[in-house]
Amino acid sequence: MIADRQVDLQTVDRFAESLRSRGKQPATVESYCRDAQRFLDYLGRYKVEPSQVEPETLLAFQEFLRSDCEERDNSVRRTVIGVRQFYRFLSDSQAIRATPFDMVPIPVRDDRLPKGLSPDDVESLLRSALSGRPEIKAARDAALVSLLAHEGIKANELIGLRWTDYLREKDRGSLRINGSRSRAVPLSAESNELLAAYQDLFAQVKHPVIVGSTEKRMFIAFKGRDAASPLPVMTRHGLKFILYELGDKTGLRKLNTEQLRHFAVSYLIANGRTPDEIMQFLGLRRIGNIAKHIVKDKGTAKTRIIEGATRQA
Incomplete structure:
Protein backbone atom coordinates (compact mmCIF):
# COMPACT_ATOMS: atom_id res chain seq x y z
CA MET A 1 0.00 0.00 0.00
CA SER A 93 -3.90 2.97 -8.52
CA GLN A 94 -3.10 1.00 -5.33
CA ALA A 95 -2.99 4.12 -3.16
CA ILE A 96 -5.34 2.24 -0.82
CA ARG A 97 -6.10 -1.46 -0.48
CA ALA A 98 -9.75 -1.23 -1.54
CA THR A 99 -12.57 1.27 -1.63
CA PRO A 100 -15.11 0.83 1.18
CA PHE A 101 -17.65 3.07 -0.50
CA ASP A 102 -19.08 0.86 -3.25
CA MET A 103 -21.34 -0.74 -0.66
CA VAL A 104 -22.70 2.68 0.41
CA PRO A 105 -25.90 3.41 -1.53
CA ILE A 106 -25.99 6.61 -3.55
CA PRO A 107 -28.63 9.00 -2.16
CA VAL A 108 -31.88 8.91 -4.10
CA ARG A 109 -32.29 11.68 -6.64
CA ASP A 110 -34.91 14.26 -5.67
CA ASP A 111 -36.85 14.81 -8.89
CA ARG A 112 -39.21 17.36 -7.43
CA LEU A 113 -39.02 20.76 -9.03
CA PRO A 114 -37.15 23.28 -6.89
CA LYS A 115 -39.02 26.18 -5.37
CA GLY A 116 -39.87 28.25 -8.38
CA LEU A 117 -38.92 31.83 -9.11
CA SER A 118 -41.58 34.24 -10.34
CA PRO A 119 -41.13 36.79 -13.14
CA ASP A 120 -41.14 39.46 -10.43
CA ASP A 121 -38.25 37.67 -8.70
CA VAL A 122 -36.20 37.72 -11.89
CA GLU A 123 -37.00 41.39 -12.49
CA SER A 124 -35.86 42.16 -8.95
CA LEU A 125 -32.61 40.30 -9.56
CA LEU A 126 -31.98 42.23 -12.76
CA ARG A 127 -32.69 45.57 -11.08
CA SER A 128 -30.39 44.65 -8.21
CA ALA A 129 -27.63 43.64 -10.62
CA LEU A 130 -27.89 46.85 -12.64
CA SER A 131 -27.72 48.98 -9.51
CA GLY A 132 -24.26 47.66 -8.67
CA ARG A 133 -20.89 49.32 -9.13
CA PRO A 134 -18.66 49.60 -11.05
CA GLU A 135 -20.77 49.83 -14.18
CA ILE A 136 -19.06 46.96 -16.01
CA LYS A 137 -19.59 44.60 -13.07
CA ALA A 138 -23.26 45.60 -12.93
CA ALA A 139 -23.62 44.97 -16.67
CA ARG A 140 -21.87 41.61 -16.35
CA ASP A 141 -24.10 40.49 -13.47
CA ALA A 142 -27.29 41.51 -15.28
CA ALA A 143 -26.23 39.65 -18.43
CA LEU A 144 -25.44 36.54 -16.38
CA VAL A 145 -28.83 36.57 -14.65
CA SER A 146 -30.68 37.07 -17.93
CA LEU A 147 -28.83 34.28 -19.75
CA LEU A 148 -29.49 31.88 -16.88
CA ALA A 149 -33.15 32.86 -16.46
CA HIS A 150 -34.22 33.37 -20.07
CA GLU A 151 -31.97 31.02 -22.05
CA GLY A 152 -31.25 28.41 -19.37
CA ILE A 153 -27.55 28.22 -20.19
CA LYS A 154 -25.57 26.00 -17.81
CA ALA A 155 -23.01 27.45 -15.41
CA ASN A 156 -20.02 25.71 -17.02
CA GLU A 157 -21.22 26.82 -20.46
CA LEU A 158 -21.48 30.44 -19.35
CA ILE A 159 -18.01 30.39 -17.85
CA GLY A 160 -16.53 28.95 -21.04
CA LEU A 161 -18.07 31.50 -23.40
CA ARG A 162 -15.86 33.76 -25.51
CA TRP A 163 -16.86 36.88 -27.36
CA THR A 164 -16.38 35.04 -30.65
CA ASP A 165 -19.35 32.87 -29.60
CA TYR A 166 -21.68 35.89 -29.64
CA LEU A 167 -23.37 36.80 -32.92
CA ARG A 168 -24.70 40.30 -32.37
CA GLU A 169 -27.11 42.00 -34.72
CA LYS A 170 -29.09 45.20 -34.34
CA ASP A 171 -32.25 43.79 -32.81
CA ARG A 172 -31.30 40.19 -32.09
CA GLY A 173 -28.43 37.94 -31.21
CA SER A 174 -27.41 34.35 -30.61
CA LEU A 175 -24.77 32.37 -28.75
CA ARG A 176 -22.77 29.40 -29.98
CA ILE A 177 -22.43 26.88 -27.16
CA ASN A 178 -19.45 24.57 -27.59
CA GLY A 179 -18.77 21.17 -26.08
CA SER A 180 -20.48 17.79 -26.17
CA ARG A 181 -23.89 19.46 -26.55
CA SER A 182 -22.90 22.18 -28.97
CA ARG A 183 -25.76 24.27 -30.28
CA ALA A 184 -26.83 27.74 -31.32
CA VAL A 185 -29.09 29.53 -28.84
CA PRO A 186 -31.21 32.47 -30.02
CA LEU A 187 -31.29 35.18 -27.39
CA SER A 188 -34.34 36.89 -25.97
CA ALA A 189 -34.54 40.62 -26.66
CA GLU A 190 -33.67 41.38 -23.03
CA SER A 191 -30.66 39.06 -22.92
CA ASN A 192 -29.35 40.43 -26.20
CA GLU A 193 -29.72 44.02 -25.00
CA LEU A 194 -27.98 43.31 -21.68
CA LEU A 195 -25.18 41.27 -23.26
CA ALA A 196 -24.61 43.96 -25.90
CA ALA A 197 -24.36 46.62 -23.17
CA TYR A 198 -21.83 44.48 -21.31
CA GLN A 199 -19.84 43.92 -24.51
CA ASP A 200 -19.63 47.67 -25.15
CA LEU A 201 -18.25 48.26 -21.65
CA PHE A 202 -15.91 45.27 -21.92
CA ALA A 203 -14.40 46.77 -25.09
CA GLN A 204 -13.36 49.81 -23.05
CA VAL A 205 -11.35 47.77 -20.51
CA LYS A 206 -7.66 48.64 -20.81
CA HIS A 207 -6.35 46.74 -17.78
CA PRO A 208 -3.21 44.79 -18.82
CA VAL A 209 -4.45 41.61 -17.11
CA ILE A 210 -7.43 41.54 -19.48
CA VAL A 211 -5.76 42.98 -22.57
CA GLY A 212 -2.82 40.59 -22.27
CA SER A 213 -4.84 37.48 -21.46
CA THR A 214 -4.90 34.64 -23.96
CA GLU A 215 -8.21 33.37 -22.53
CA LYS A 216 -10.45 36.05 -24.10
CA ARG A 217 -13.37 34.87 -22.01
CA MET A 218 -16.68 36.69 -22.16
CA PHE A 219 -17.27 36.79 -18.42
CA ILE A 220 -14.38 38.09 -16.36
CA ALA A 221 -14.08 38.30 -12.58
CA PHE A 222 -13.29 41.15 -10.22
CA LYS A 223 -11.51 41.34 -6.89
CA GLY A 224 -10.46 43.98 -4.43
CA ARG A 225 -12.24 46.97 -3.00
CA ASP A 226 -14.81 48.37 -5.43
CA ALA A 227 -13.94 45.50 -7.81
CA ALA A 228 -10.91 47.48 -8.96
CA SER A 229 -8.85 44.48 -10.11
CA PRO A 230 -10.24 42.40 -12.99
CA LEU A 231 -9.33 38.76 -13.56
CA PRO A 232 -9.48 37.13 -17.02
CA VAL A 233 -11.52 34.08 -15.96
CA MET A 234 -14.62 33.71 -13.82
CA THR A 235 -14.91 30.42 -11.90
CA ARG A 236 -17.96 28.38 -10.91
CA HIS A 237 -17.36 29.44 -7.33
CA GLY A 238 -17.29 33.06 -8.46
CA LEU A 239 -20.60 32.66 -10.28
CA LYS A 240 -22.10 30.99 -7.22
CA PHE A 241 -21.01 33.92 -5.05
CA ILE A 242 -22.49 36.46 -7.50
CA LEU A 243 -25.88 34.74 -7.30
CA TYR A 244 -25.72 34.41 -3.51
CA GLU A 245 -24.97 38.12 -3.25
CA LEU A 246 -27.80 39.14 -5.58
CA GLY A 247 -30.17 36.69 -3.89
CA ASP A 248 -29.43 38.12 -0.45
CA LYS A 249 -30.15 41.64 -1.71
CA THR A 250 -33.52 40.60 -3.12
CA GLY A 251 -34.68 38.24 -0.38
CA LEU A 252 -33.94 35.07 -2.38
CA ARG A 253 -31.66 33.28 0.06
CA LYS A 254 -29.16 30.86 -1.47
CA LEU A 255 -30.15 31.59 -5.03
CA ASN A 256 -28.54 29.12 -7.42
CA THR A 257 -28.19 28.40 -11.12
CA GLU A 258 -30.58 25.44 -10.92
CA GLN A 259 -33.45 27.72 -9.85
CA LEU A 260 -32.77 30.12 -12.69
CA ARG A 261 -32.47 27.30 -15.23
CA HIS A 262 -35.81 25.90 -14.10
CA PHE A 263 -37.33 29.36 -14.45
CA ALA A 264 -36.00 29.39 -18.02
CA VAL A 265 -38.10 26.33 -18.85
CA SER A 266 -41.26 28.06 -17.64
CA TYR A 267 -40.22 31.25 -19.45
CA LEU A 268 -39.73 29.40 -22.74
CA ILE A 269 -43.03 27.55 -22.34
CA ALA A 270 -44.82 30.84 -21.68
CA ASN A 271 -43.28 32.22 -24.87
CA GLY A 272 -44.71 29.40 -26.96
CA ARG A 273 -41.66 27.18 -27.32
CA THR A 274 -42.30 23.48 -27.87
CA PRO A 275 -40.68 20.76 -25.71
CA ASP A 276 -38.39 19.83 -28.62
CA GLU A 277 -37.26 23.44 -29.00
CA ILE A 278 -36.64 23.76 -25.26
CA MET A 279 -34.58 20.56 -25.24
CA GLN A 280 -32.51 21.96 -28.11
CA PHE A 281 -32.01 25.36 -26.45
CA LEU A 282 -31.03 23.86 -23.08
CA GLY A 283 -28.89 21.09 -24.55
CA LEU A 284 -31.01 18.29 -23.06
CA ARG A 285 -31.19 14.73 -24.36
CA ARG A 286 -34.39 13.73 -22.58
CA ILE A 287 -37.51 15.62 -21.69
CA GLY A 288 -37.07 15.05 -17.93
CA ASN A 289 -38.30 17.96 -15.87
CA ILE A 290 -39.65 19.82 -18.89
CA ALA A 291 -42.71 17.56 -18.79
CA LYS A 292 -43.22 18.45 -15.13
CA HIS A 293 -43.01 22.14 -15.95
CA ILE A 294 -45.57 21.73 -18.72
CA VAL A 295 -48.01 20.02 -16.35
CA LYS A 296 -47.30 22.57 -13.61
CA ASP A 297 -47.61 25.59 -15.88
CA LYS A 298 -50.78 24.31 -17.51
CA GLY A 299 -52.21 23.74 -14.05
CA THR A 300 -51.27 27.27 -13.04
CA ALA A 301 -52.83 28.67 -16.20
CA LYS A 302 -56.00 26.65 -15.59
CA THR A 303 -56.18 27.98 -12.03
CA ARG A 304 -55.83 31.55 -13.28
CA ILE A 305 -58.62 31.03 -15.82
CA ILE A 306 -60.93 29.63 -13.12
CA GLU A 307 -60.06 32.49 -10.76
CA GLY A 308 -60.69 35.03 -13.51
CA ALA A 309 -64.05 33.48 -14.37
CA THR A 310 -65.02 33.50 -10.69
CA ARG A 311 -64.19 37.20 -10.36
CA GLN A 312 -66.22 38.03 -13.48
CA ALA A 313 -69.19 36.04 -12.14
Whole structure:
Protein backbone atom coordinates (compact mmCIF):
# COMPACT_ATOMS: atom_id res chain seq x y z
CA MET A 1 0.00 0.00 0.00
CA ILE A 2 1.30 3.47 -0.89
CA ALA A 3 1.80 5.73 2.12
CA ASP A 4 -1.15 7.93 2.95
CA ARG A 5 0.98 11.05 2.86
CA GLN A 6 0.96 10.68 -0.92
CA VAL A 7 -2.81 10.99 -1.04
CA ASP A 8 -2.67 14.76 -1.42
CA LEU A 9 -3.13 17.49 -4.00
CA GLN A 10 -0.91 15.62 -6.45
CA THR A 11 -3.18 12.61 -6.09
CA VAL A 12 -6.16 14.78 -6.97
CA ASP A 13 -4.22 16.02 -10.00
CA ARG A 14 -3.59 12.42 -11.09
CA PHE A 15 -7.28 11.71 -10.55
CA ALA A 16 -8.05 14.57 -12.94
CA GLU A 17 -5.65 13.13 -15.53
CA SER A 18 -7.34 9.74 -15.20
CA LEU A 19 -10.78 11.26 -15.73
CA ARG A 20 -9.61 13.18 -18.79
CA SER A 21 -8.04 10.03 -20.25
CA ARG A 22 -11.46 8.36 -19.94
CA GLY A 23 -13.07 11.12 -21.98
CA LYS A 24 -14.84 12.94 -19.15
CA GLN A 25 -15.98 16.48 -19.90
CA PRO A 26 -13.98 19.36 -18.32
CA ALA A 27 -16.94 20.32 -16.11
CA THR A 28 -17.17 16.73 -14.82
CA VAL A 29 -13.43 16.60 -14.13
CA GLU A 30 -13.60 19.89 -12.23
CA SER A 31 -16.64 18.76 -10.25
CA TYR A 32 -15.24 15.34 -9.26
CA CYS A 33 -11.90 16.83 -8.23
CA ARG A 34 -13.63 19.48 -6.15
CA ASP A 35 -15.65 16.73 -4.45
CA ALA A 36 -12.49 14.71 -3.79
CA GLN A 37 -10.70 17.70 -2.26
CA ARG A 38 -13.71 18.55 -0.08
CA PHE A 39 -13.70 15.01 1.29
CA LEU A 40 -9.96 15.08 1.95
CA ASP A 41 -10.38 18.41 3.76
CA TYR A 42 -13.19 16.86 5.80
CA LEU A 43 -10.96 13.94 6.79
CA GLY A 44 -8.19 16.37 7.69
CA ARG A 45 -10.46 18.17 10.14
CA TYR A 46 -10.78 14.96 12.13
CA LYS A 47 -7.22 13.75 11.49
CA VAL A 48 -8.45 10.67 9.63
CA GLU A 49 -6.15 9.17 7.00
CA PRO A 50 -7.68 8.36 3.60
CA SER A 51 -7.01 4.62 4.10
CA GLN A 52 -8.76 4.60 7.49
CA VAL A 53 -12.23 5.44 6.21
CA GLU A 54 -15.19 3.10 6.58
CA PRO A 55 -18.65 3.14 4.98
CA GLU A 56 -19.88 5.10 8.00
CA THR A 57 -17.36 7.84 7.19
CA LEU A 58 -19.12 8.63 3.94
CA LEU A 59 -22.50 8.59 5.68
CA ALA A 60 -21.16 11.06 8.26
CA PHE A 61 -19.84 13.23 5.43
CA GLN A 62 -23.29 13.25 3.84
CA GLU A 63 -24.81 14.44 7.11
CA PHE A 64 -22.10 17.10 7.37
CA LEU A 65 -23.01 18.39 3.91
CA ARG A 66 -26.71 18.51 4.76
CA SER A 67 -26.50 20.00 8.26
CA ASP A 68 -23.32 22.06 8.44
CA CYS A 69 -23.12 23.11 4.78
CA GLU A 70 -26.90 23.18 4.21
CA GLU A 71 -26.47 21.47 0.85
CA ARG A 72 -29.54 20.39 -1.09
CA ASP A 73 -30.20 16.65 -1.46
CA ASN A 74 -29.24 16.55 -5.14
CA SER A 75 -26.04 18.47 -4.41
CA VAL A 76 -25.16 15.92 -1.70
CA ARG A 77 -25.89 13.13 -4.17
CA ARG A 78 -23.55 14.59 -6.79
CA THR A 79 -20.78 15.05 -4.21
CA VAL A 80 -21.10 11.44 -3.02
CA ILE A 81 -20.79 10.21 -6.61
CA GLY A 82 -17.60 12.26 -7.01
CA VAL A 83 -16.10 10.86 -3.79
CA ARG A 84 -16.94 7.28 -4.83
CA GLN A 85 -15.21 7.85 -8.17
CA PHE A 86 -12.15 9.23 -6.37
CA TYR A 87 -11.90 6.21 -4.09
CA ARG A 88 -12.22 3.82 -7.01
CA PHE A 89 -9.28 5.65 -8.56
CA LEU A 90 -7.29 5.32 -5.31
CA SER A 91 -8.01 1.61 -5.24
CA ASP A 92 -7.19 1.07 -8.92
CA SER A 93 -3.90 2.97 -8.52
CA GLN A 94 -3.10 1.00 -5.33
CA ALA A 95 -2.99 4.12 -3.16
CA ILE A 96 -5.34 2.24 -0.82
CA ARG A 97 -6.10 -1.46 -0.48
CA ALA A 98 -9.75 -1.23 -1.54
CA THR A 99 -12.57 1.27 -1.63
CA PRO A 100 -15.11 0.83 1.18
CA PHE A 101 -17.65 3.07 -0.50
CA ASP A 102 -19.08 0.86 -3.25
CA MET A 103 -21.34 -0.74 -0.66
CA VAL A 104 -22.70 2.68 0.41
CA PRO A 105 -25.90 3.41 -1.53
CA ILE A 106 -25.99 6.61 -3.55
CA PRO A 107 -28.63 9.00 -2.16
CA VAL A 108 -31.88 8.91 -4.10
CA ARG A 109 -32.29 11.68 -6.64
CA ASP A 110 -34.91 14.26 -5.67
CA ASP A 111 -36.85 14.81 -8.89
CA ARG A 112 -39.21 17.36 -7.43
CA LEU A 113 -39.02 20.76 -9.03
CA PRO A 114 -37.15 23.28 -6.89
CA LYS A 115 -39.02 26.18 -5.37
CA GLY A 116 -39.87 28.25 -8.38
CA LEU A 117 -38.92 31.83 -9.11
CA SER A 118 -41.58 34.24 -10.34
CA PRO A 119 -41.13 36.79 -13.14
CA ASP A 120 -41.14 39.46 -10.43
CA ASP A 121 -38.25 37.67 -8.70
CA VAL A 122 -36.20 37.72 -11.89
CA GLU A 123 -37.00 41.39 -12.49
CA SER A 124 -35.86 42.16 -8.95
CA LEU A 125 -32.61 40.30 -9.56
CA LEU A 126 -31.98 42.23 -12.76
CA ARG A 127 -32.69 45.57 -11.08
CA SER A 128 -30.39 44.65 -8.21
CA ALA A 129 -27.63 43.64 -10.62
CA LEU A 130 -27.89 46.85 -12.64
CA SER A 131 -27.72 48.98 -9.51
CA GLY A 132 -24.26 47.66 -8.67
CA ARG A 133 -20.89 49.32 -9.13
CA PRO A 134 -18.66 49.60 -11.05
CA GLU A 135 -20.77 49.83 -14.18
CA ILE A 136 -19.06 46.96 -16.01
CA LYS A 137 -19.59 44.60 -13.07
CA ALA A 138 -23.26 45.60 -12.93
CA ALA A 139 -23.62 44.97 -16.67
CA ARG A 140 -21.87 41.61 -16.35
CA ASP A 141 -24.10 40.49 -13.47
CA ALA A 142 -27.29 41.51 -15.28
CA ALA A 143 -26.23 39.65 -18.43
CA LEU A 144 -25.44 36.54 -16.38
CA VAL A 145 -28.83 36.57 -14.65
CA SER A 146 -30.68 37.07 -17.93
CA LEU A 147 -28.83 34.28 -19.75
CA LEU A 148 -29.49 31.88 -16.88
CA ALA A 149 -33.15 32.86 -16.46
CA HIS A 150 -34.22 33.37 -20.07
CA GLU A 151 -31.97 31.02 -22.05
CA GLY A 152 -31.25 28.41 -19.37
CA ILE A 153 -27.55 28.22 -20.19
CA LYS A 154 -25.57 26.00 -17.81
CA ALA A 155 -23.01 27.45 -15.41
CA ASN A 156 -20.02 25.71 -17.02
CA GLU A 157 -21.22 26.82 -20.46
CA LEU A 158 -21.48 30.44 -19.35
CA ILE A 159 -18.01 30.39 -17.85
CA GLY A 160 -16.53 28.95 -21.04
CA LEU A 161 -18.07 31.50 -23.40
CA ARG A 162 -15.86 33.76 -25.51
CA TRP A 163 -16.86 36.88 -27.36
CA THR A 164 -16.38 35.04 -30.65
CA ASP A 165 -19.35 32.87 -29.60
CA TYR A 166 -21.68 35.89 -29.64
CA LEU A 167 -23.37 36.80 -32.92
CA ARG A 168 -24.70 40.30 -32.37
CA GLU A 169 -27.11 42.00 -34.72
CA LYS A 170 -29.09 45.20 -34.34
CA ASP A 171 -32.25 43.79 -32.81
CA ARG A 172 -31.30 40.19 -32.09
CA GLY A 173 -28.43 37.94 -31.21
CA SER A 174 -27.41 34.35 -30.61
CA LEU A 175 -24.77 32.37 -28.75
CA ARG A 176 -22.77 29.40 -29.98
CA ILE A 177 -22.43 26.88 -27.16
CA ASN A 178 -19.45 24.57 -27.59
CA GLY A 179 -18.77 21.17 -26.08
CA SER A 180 -20.48 17.79 -26.17
CA ARG A 181 -23.89 19.46 -26.55
CA SER A 182 -22.90 22.18 -28.97
CA ARG A 183 -25.76 24.27 -30.28
CA ALA A 184 -26.83 27.74 -31.32
CA VAL A 185 -29.09 29.53 -28.84
CA PRO A 186 -31.21 32.47 -30.02
CA LEU A 187 -31.29 35.18 -27.39
CA SER A 188 -34.34 36.89 -25.97
CA ALA A 189 -34.54 40.62 -26.66
CA GLU A 190 -33.67 41.38 -23.03
CA SER A 191 -30.66 39.06 -22.92
CA ASN A 192 -29.35 40.43 -26.20
CA GLU A 193 -29.72 44.02 -25.00
CA LEU A 194 -27.98 43.31 -21.68
CA LEU A 195 -25.18 41.27 -23.26
CA ALA A 196 -24.61 43.96 -25.90
CA ALA A 197 -24.36 46.62 -23.17
CA TYR A 198 -21.83 44.48 -21.31
CA GLN A 199 -19.84 43.92 -24.51
CA ASP A 200 -19.63 47.67 -25.15
CA LEU A 201 -18.25 48.26 -21.65
CA PHE A 202 -15.91 45.27 -21.92
CA ALA A 203 -14.40 46.77 -25.09
CA GLN A 204 -13.36 49.81 -23.05
CA VAL A 205 -11.35 47.77 -20.51
CA LYS A 206 -7.66 48.64 -20.81
CA HIS A 207 -6.35 46.74 -17.78
CA PRO A 208 -3.21 44.79 -18.82
CA VAL A 209 -4.45 41.61 -17.11
CA ILE A 210 -7.43 41.54 -19.48
CA VAL A 211 -5.76 42.98 -22.57
CA GLY A 212 -2.82 40.59 -22.27
CA SER A 213 -4.84 37.48 -21.46
CA THR A 214 -4.90 34.64 -23.96
CA GLU A 215 -8.21 33.37 -22.53
CA LYS A 216 -10.45 36.05 -24.10
CA ARG A 217 -13.37 34.87 -22.01
CA MET A 218 -16.68 36.69 -22.16
CA PHE A 219 -17.27 36.79 -18.42
CA ILE A 220 -14.38 38.09 -16.36
CA ALA A 221 -14.08 38.30 -12.58
CA PHE A 222 -13.29 41.15 -10.22
CA LYS A 223 -11.51 41.34 -6.89
CA GLY A 224 -10.46 43.98 -4.43
CA ARG A 225 -12.24 46.97 -3.00
CA ASP A 226 -14.81 48.37 -5.43
CA ALA A 227 -13.94 45.50 -7.81
CA ALA A 228 -10.91 47.48 -8.96
CA SER A 229 -8.85 44.48 -10.11
CA PRO A 230 -10.24 42.40 -12.99
CA LEU A 231 -9.33 38.76 -13.56
CA PRO A 232 -9.48 37.13 -17.02
CA VAL A 233 -11.52 34.08 -15.96
CA MET A 234 -14.62 33.71 -13.82
CA THR A 235 -14.91 30.42 -11.90
CA ARG A 236 -17.96 28.38 -10.91
CA HIS A 237 -17.36 29.44 -7.33
CA GLY A 238 -17.29 33.06 -8.46
CA LEU A 239 -20.60 32.66 -10.28
CA LYS A 240 -22.10 30.99 -7.22
CA PHE A 241 -21.01 33.92 -5.05
CA ILE A 242 -22.49 36.46 -7.50
CA LEU A 243 -25.88 34.74 -7.30
CA TYR A 244 -25.72 34.41 -3.51
CA GLU A 245 -24.97 38.12 -3.25
CA LEU A 246 -27.80 39.14 -5.58
CA GLY A 247 -30.17 36.69 -3.89
CA ASP A 248 -29.43 38.12 -0.45
CA LYS A 249 -30.15 41.64 -1.71
CA THR A 250 -33.52 40.60 -3.12
CA GLY A 251 -34.68 38.24 -0.38
CA LEU A 252 -33.94 35.07 -2.38
CA ARG A 253 -31.66 33.28 0.06
CA LYS A 254 -29.16 30.86 -1.47
CA LEU A 255 -30.15 31.59 -5.03
CA ASN A 256 -28.54 29.12 -7.42
CA THR A 257 -28.19 28.40 -11.12
CA GLU A 258 -30.58 25.44 -10.92
CA GLN A 259 -33.45 27.72 -9.85
CA LEU A 260 -32.77 30.12 -12.69
CA ARG A 261 -32.47 27.30 -15.23
CA HIS A 262 -35.81 25.90 -14.10
CA PHE A 263 -37.33 29.36 -14.45
CA ALA A 264 -36.00 29.39 -18.02
CA VAL A 265 -38.10 26.33 -18.85
CA SER A 266 -41.26 28.06 -17.64
CA TYR A 267 -40.22 31.25 -19.45
CA LEU A 268 -39.73 29.40 -22.74
CA ILE A 269 -43.03 27.55 -22.34
CA ALA A 270 -44.82 30.84 -21.68
CA ASN A 271 -43.28 32.22 -24.87
CA GLY A 272 -44.71 29.40 -26.96
CA ARG A 273 -41.66 27.18 -27.32
CA THR A 274 -42.30 23.48 -27.87
CA PRO A 275 -40.68 20.76 -25.71
CA ASP A 276 -38.39 19.83 -28.62
CA GLU A 277 -37.26 23.44 -29.00
CA ILE A 278 -36.64 23.76 -25.26
CA MET A 279 -34.58 20.56 -25.24
CA GLN A 280 -32.51 21.96 -28.11
CA PHE A 281 -32.01 25.36 -26.45
CA LEU A 282 -31.03 23.86 -23.08
CA GLY A 283 -28.89 21.09 -24.55
CA LEU A 284 -31.01 18.29 -23.06
CA ARG A 285 -31.19 14.73 -24.36
CA ARG A 286 -34.39 13.73 -22.58
CA ILE A 287 -37.51 15.62 -21.69
CA GLY A 288 -37.07 15.05 -17.93
CA ASN A 289 -38.30 17.96 -15.87
CA ILE A 290 -39.65 19.82 -18.89
CA ALA A 291 -42.71 17.56 -18.79
CA LYS A 292 -43.22 18.45 -15.13
CA HIS A 293 -43.01 22.14 -15.95
CA ILE A 294 -45.57 21.73 -18.72
CA VAL A 295 -48.01 20.02 -16.35
CA LYS A 296 -47.30 22.57 -13.61
CA ASP A 297 -47.61 25.59 -15.88
CA LYS A 298 -50.78 24.31 -17.51
CA GLY A 299 -52.21 23.74 -14.05
CA THR A 300 -51.27 27.27 -13.04
CA ALA A 301 -52.83 28.67 -16.20
CA LYS A 302 -56.00 26.65 -15.59
CA THR A 303 -56.18 27.98 -12.03
CA ARG A 304 -55.83 31.55 -13.28
CA ILE A 305 -58.62 31.03 -15.82
CA ILE A 306 -60.93 29.63 -13.12
CA GLU A 307 -60.06 32.49 -10.76
CA GLY A 308 -60.69 35.03 -13.51
CA ALA A 309 -64.05 33.48 -14.37
CA THR A 310 -65.02 33.50 -10.69
CA ARG A 311 -64.19 37.20 -10.36
CA GLN A 312 -66.22 38.03 -13.48
CA ALA A 313 -69.19 36.04 -12.14
